[in-house]
Amino acid sequence: MTTESLIWLIPLPPVLAFFLIVLFTNKNKALSHSVAVGAAFLSWLGAMIVFVRALGVEHLGEHPFESSINWLPTGETWLKIGVLVDPLTAAVLFFVAWTVLMIFIYSIGYHNYGQPAGDHDHKGLPPHGATVEEHGHKRVVPSIEPMYSRFFAFIGLFAFGMFTLVVSDNLLTLFVGWEIMGLCSYLLIGFWYGKPSARNAAIKAFMTTRIGDVFMLIGIAFLYSVTGTLSFREIFSEEILHTLASVPTGVFGLSAAGLIAVLLFIGTVGKSAQWPLHVWLPDAMEGPTPVSAMIHAATMVSAGVYAVIRMFPLLTAGWHEGAALTPAMSFVAFIGAFTALFAATIAVAQNDIKRVLAYSTISQLGFMIAALGIGAYIAAVFHLITHAFFKALLFLGSGSVIHGMEHGVLHTGNHNVDPQDMFNMGGLRKKMPITFWTFLIGGFALSGFPLVTAGFWSKDEILADAFVNGHMVVFATLAIAAFMTAFYTMRQITLTFLGQARTKEAEHAQETPFTMTVPLMILSVFAIGYGWVGIPEHFPLIGGLVPNWFHEFVGGTLAEHPPVLEFNIVPLLTSLVVALGGLGLGWYVYRNVNSPAEDKLQINVLKNKWYFDEIYEVVFIKPALWFSEVFVSQWMDKGFIDGILHVFGPATGGVGSAIRNYFDIPFINRFLGDGTADATWWVGKNLRPIQTGRIQQYLVLSLIVLFLVGGLLYYFLLA
Amino acid sequence: MVPLSWYLIFAAALFSIGLFGVLVRRNAIAILLGVELMLNAVNINLVAFWRYGEALAMTGQVFAVIVFAVAAAEVSVGLALVISVYRRRNTVVADELDMLKW
Numbered sequence: 001m002t003t004e005s006l007i008w009l010i011p012l013p014p015v016l017a018f019f020l021i022v023l024f025t026n027k028n029k030a031l032s033h034s035v036a037v038g039a040a041f042l043s044w045l046g047a048m049i050v051f052v053r054a055l056g057v058e059h060l061g062e063h064p065f066e067s068s069i070n071w072l073p074t075g076e077t078w079l080k081i082g083v084l085v086d087p088l089t090a091a092v093l094f095f096v097a098w099t100v101l102m103i104f105i106y107s108i109g110y111h112n113y114g115q116p117a118g119d120h121d122h123k124g125l126p127p128h129g130a131t132v133e134e135h136g137h138k139r140v141v142p143s144i145e146p147m148y149s150r151f152f153a154f155i156g157l158f159a160f161g162m163f164t165l166v167v168s169d170n171l172l173t174l175f176v177g178w179e180i181m182g183l184c185s186y187l188l189i190g191f192w193y194g195k196p197s198a199r200n201a202a203i204k205a206f207m208t209t210r211i212g213d214v215f216m217l218i219g220i221a222f223l224y225s226v227t228g229t230l231s232f233r234e235i236f237s238e239e240i241l242h243t244l245a246s247v248p249t250g251v252f253g254l255s256a257a258g259l260i261a262v263l264l265f266i267g268t269v270g271k272s273a274q275w276p277l278h279v280w281l282p283d284a285m286e287g288p289t290p291v292s293a294m295i296h297a298a299t300m301v302s303a304g305v306y307a308v309i310r311m312f313p314l315l316t317a318g319w320h321e322g323a324a325l326t327p328a329m330s331f332v333a334f335i336g337a338f339t340a341l342f343a344a345t346i347a348v349a350q351n352d353i354k355r356v357l358a359y360s361t362i363s364q365l366g367f368m369i370a371a372l373g374i375g376a377y378i379a380a381v382f383h384l385i386t387h388a389f390f391k392a393l394l395f396l397g398s399g400s401v402i403h404g405m406e407h408g409v410l411h412t413g414n415h416n417v418d419p420q421d422m423f424n425m426g427g428l429r430k431k432m433p434i435t436f437w438t439f440l441i442g443g444f445a446l447s448g449f450p451l452v453t454a455g456f457w458s459k460d461e462i463l464a465d466a467f468v469n470g471h472m473v474v475f476a477t478l479a480i481a482a483f484m485t486a487f488y489t490m491r492q493i494t495l496t497f498l499g500q501a502r503t504k505e506a507e508h509a510q511e512t513p514f515t516m517t518v519p520l521m522i523l524s525v526f527a528i529g530y531g532w533v534g535i536p537e538h539f540p541l542i543g544g545l546v547p548n549w550f551h552e553f554v555g556g557t558l559a560e561h562p563p564v565l566e567f568n569i570v571p572l573l574t575s576l577v578v579a580l581g582g583l584g585l586g587w588y589v590y591r592n593v594n595s596p597a598e599d600k601l602q603i604n605v606l607k608n609k610w611y612f613d614e615i616y617e618v619v620f621i622k623p624a625l626w627f628s629e630v631f632v633s634q635w636m637d638k639g640f641i642d643g644i645l646h647v648f649g650p651a652t653g654g655v656g657s658a659i660r661n662y663f664d665i666p667f668i669n670r671f672l673g674d675g676t677a678d679a680t681w682w683v684g685k686n687l688r689p690i691q692t693g694r695i696q697q698y699l700v701l702s703l704i705v706l707f708l709v710g711g712l713l714y715y716f717l718l719a
Numbered sequence: 720m721v722p723l724s725w726y727l728i729f730a731a732a733l734f735s736i737g738l739f740g741v742l743v744r745r746n747a748i749a750i751l752l753g754v755e756l757m758l759n760a761v762n763i764n765l766v767a768f769w770r771y772g773e774a775l776a777m778t779g780q781v782f783a784v785i786v787f788a789v790a791a792a793e794v795s796v797g798l799a800l801v802i803s804v805y806r807r808r809n810t811v812v813a814d815e816l817d818m819l820k821w
Binding site: 691692693695696699 | 742
C-alpha cells in the first residue's frame with residue numbers, strides 16, 4: 001500500500017469501531033472492548049508504519065506525503081480536503097498513536113473487566129462494588145462499569161477525531177476533528193451522568209470550549225475569504241504569507257496574518273484550557289480517569305497546541321529569528337507564560353490527586369504556548385510530545401491510585417472516605433509498587449529531573465530559548481512556574497506514596513491488574529527515553545553523543561530551518577536549581593504533613609483557584625441568566641411578545657364571535673341551513689297524502705298532469 | 720279504400736276504452752285486459768300508417784310484431800304476478816293492494 005493511502009486509513013478503524021459497538025456489539029462487553037482496542041491497534045500500526053517511512057525520507061519537510069481530493073465546488077475552484085504527513089505530523093502521530101493505544105488498554109482494567117456486576121449499580125453512576133461469597137464469608141469486590149461498551153464506543157470516536165485532526169492537510173478537516181473531540185469530551189466528562197457534578201462539568205467544558213471555537217471559526221472564515229484556500233501548504237507559501245503579513249486590518253494594529261493567528265489562537269485558548277478559558281479543565285476531572293488522560297494528555301489539549309504549532313508560519317509572518325516579537329506573538333507569549341505561572345499557583349493548594357494534575361496540565365500547556373509566542377517552535381513541539389507521554393502516564397497512574405484506594409474503601413465499607421483526596425492516602429509505595437515507580441518517573445519527568453527524564457530536556461530547551469533570545473520576562477515567569485511544578489509534584493508524590501498510611505483505606509489499597517500496569521510501564525519508557533532524541537548538541541559532556549535527531553527532523557517542517565541554539569550556562573543552571581530545589585523543598589515541607597490543617601499552603605485564594613469560577617459566575621453567568629430569564633423571558637417574551645399577542649388574541653376573538661353571532665348563526669345556520677331543511681320537510685309532509693299506493697290513482701294523476709302540461713304547451717307554444 | 724282517418728279514430732277509440740278500463744276497473748286482471756287494448760290500439764296505428772305511408776318498407780309491420788311479442792311477455796309476467804298476489808293476499812282488487820306507499 002502506498003504511504004498516502006495508508007495515511008487516509010489511519011483515522012478510520014476507531015470510527016468503525018464506534019459504529020460497530022453502538023450498533024451491534026453493544027450487549028457483549030468482551031467483544032466491544034476487543035473491537036475498540038483492535039481498532040486502536042490498527043491505527044497504531046498504520047501510524048507506526050507511516051512514521052517509519054517518514055523517517056526514511058530525505059527533506060520530508062519539502063516533500064511531505066500528501067494526497068487530497070476535491071470536496072466542495074466553490075464556483076470555479078474546488079475546496080480540497082486531504083492528508084498531509086510532514087515531520088511535525090509524523091512526530092505528533094507517533095505520540096498520539098502510542099498514548100491512545102495505551103489508554104484503550106488501560107480502560108479495560110479501569111472499568112473492572114472480568115469483575116461481577118454490581119449489587120446496586122445504575123447506568124450513569126460509577127460502579128459501587130459487588131458482594132461475592134467465598135469459602136463461607138462475604139467480601140466486597142469492585143464491580144464492572146454498567147455502561148462498559150458505551151465507554152469504548154465514545155473513546156473510539158474520540159480517537160477518530162484526534163487522528164483526523166492530526167493527518168489533516170487543511171484547516172477545515174482539522175476543525176471537524178476538533179469539534180468531534182469537543183462533542184466526545186462532553187459525552188465522556190458527563191459519562192456518569194447520574195452525578196449532577198458530572199453533568200455540570202460536561203456542560204461547562206462544552207460551553208467554555210465553544211467560546212474559543214467560535215473565534216476559531218471566524219478566523220478560518222477570515223482566512224478563507226482573504227486567501228481562498230484552507231490548505232496548510234498553500235497558505236504557508238512565501239507569497240501568501242507575505243501578502244497576509246503586509247495587509248493591515250485596523251484591529252489593534254495587527255496585520256491580517258496576525259489577526260487570523262490570534263483568532264485561531266483563541267480557539268486554542270479554549271481547547272487547551274489557557275487563561276482565561278481554563279476553568280473547564282479541572283472540572284472535567286469528573287469523567288472516568290482514562291478520559292482525563294485522553295483529554296488532558298493524549299488528544300484534546302494537545303490538539304489545541306498542535307493547531308498553534310501548525311499555524312506557526314502564520315503567527316510569525318513578518319518576523320524573523322532574533323527580531324522583536326510581533327503583536328500577535330507577544331499576545332500568545334503573554335497568555336502562555338501567565339497561564340503557566342497562574343495554574344501552577346493553584347495546583348499547589350489542591351488536595352484532589354487528579355485536580356493537581358489538571359492544573360499542572362494547564363501550566364505545562366502554558367509553557368508550550370509561551371514557547372510558541374517567543375518563536376521557539378521546536379522546543380514547543382518537543383515539550384508537547386514529552387508532556388503527552390508523561391502526563392498520560394501520570395493520569396493513568398493517578399487512576400491506578402484511585403482504583404487501589406477504592407479497593408480499600410470497598411474493604412472497609414466506609415464510603416465517606418474520598419479515594420481521590422491525597423490526605424487520605426500515604427504510604428502507597430508498598431501497596432502499589434508498580435504504580436509508585438511509574439508515577440515517580442512521570443512526576444520527575446513533569447518536574448524536569450535533570451538528565452534522566454524527558455521533561456528536563458524539553459523544558460530546558462524552552463527556558464534556554466527564552467533566555468538566549470532575550471525574552472527575560474518570559475524566562476523568569478517560566479522559571480518560577482517550573483519551580484512550582486517541581487514543588488507541587490513532589491508534594492503530590494510525598495502525600496500519596498511516601499510516609500505512612502493515613503487511613504484504613506490506604507492500608508488496604510491494592511495493586512491494580514496488569515491491563516492497567518502494563519500501559520503505565522510502557523509509557524514510563526517514553527517518559528524517560530523520549531528526551532534522549534532531543535539532547536542539544538552543545539550540551540556539556542553528553543551533548544553530541546546522541547545526535548539531536550528531534551531538532552533535525554521536526555525543524556525540517558519549516559521552510560527555514562531554525563538555527564541551533566548556542567549553549568548558555570544560565571538557563572541550564574536555572575533548570576537544575578528549579579527542578580531539584582522544587583523537588584527537595586516539596587519533600588522537605590510535606591514529609592510530615594498529615595492533614596490539610598498542617599498544610600501551610602492551603603491559602604483560600606489558591607484553594608479557590610483565584611476565585612475565577614466565582615468571578616465568572618458574577619460577571620458572565622449571572623448576567624447571562626438575568627438576560628435569559630428576566631430580560632428575554634420575562635420582559636421580551638412574556639411582556640412584549642405576549643403583550644402583542646394578548647392584544648391580537650382577544651381582538652380576533654371578538655371579530656370571530658361577532659361574525660358567529662350576527663352572521664353565521666342567524667343567516668348561514670338558521671336561514672340557509674335550517675330554513676331549507678324545514679322547507680323541504682314541510683313540502684314533503686304536505687305532499688305525502690297523495691302517495692296512496694293505489695296504482696289507479698297514480699295513473700289518473702299522471703293523466704291529469706299530462707293534460708295540464710299538454711294543454712299549457714299547446715296554449716303557449718302552438719297557439 | 721277506406722281513408723286513414725277512420726283507422727285512426729278507431730284506434731283512438733280502442734285506446735280510450737282500454738284507458739278507461741285501466742283506470743276504473745277494480746279487478747287486476749281487467750286492468751291487464753285494458754292495457755292489452757291500449758297496446759293493440761297502438762298496433763292498429765302502426766299498421767295503418769305503414770299501409771298509407773311507405774308501403775314498401777316493412778318497418779310498420781315489424782314494429783307491430785315486436786309490440787305483440789312484448790305484450791305477450793308483459794301479460795305473462797303480469798298474470799304470474801296477479802296469481803302470486805292472489806295466493807298471498809287472497810284478493811286481486813287493485814285498491815286493496817296499496818302496500819307501496821309512505
